[in-house]
Amino acid sequence: MTVAEMMPSPATGRFIAAVHHFPLRIYFEDTDLSGLVYHANYLRYMERARSDMLRLAQIDQRAAHEGGTGVYAVTDLQIRYRRPARLDDDLMVVSRVAQVSAATCTIHQSVMRGDEQLTDASICVAWLTPQGRPQRQPKAWTEIFSRLCQGEDLHP
DSSP states (O other): OOHHHHSOOOOOOEEETTEEEEEEEOOGGGBOTTSBBOHHHHHHHHHHHHHHHHHHTTOOHHHHHHTTSOEEEEEEEEEEEOSOOBTTOEEEEEEEEEEEOSSEEEEEEEEEETTEEEEEEEEEEEEEOTTSOBOOOOHHHHHHHHHHHTTOOSOO
């Protein structure tokens, strides 16, 4: 057995019912001079959580991009910072599909420290052609998003 085989896989989070939970820890590099997490880093945490949520839902963005069928782009973002995170905090990014249409998907995300909400955001992504024009999402993906939006557990 190789060392790589003995190591755990990177955290991808998990679905609990239709809600994705993504764990993370705050490192020194995440903080600013005041010792608090730099505000833009919350967007990175949310992006990682969304990417892993889609991967676990069987939405293969990489294959679509490499196949030239399209890409997602953020079209709207609303974020609210409530409380700061600090070095060594164990956090959870909680993501749920809030709305789906033919070309877009809106995902609500919260960064939590235990039961305390630190940050929450609503992110709308649009499915675009490789030339950057809006287009319909793949039908199978729209169906997955619709199931999640309705609270259906993808992994019973």
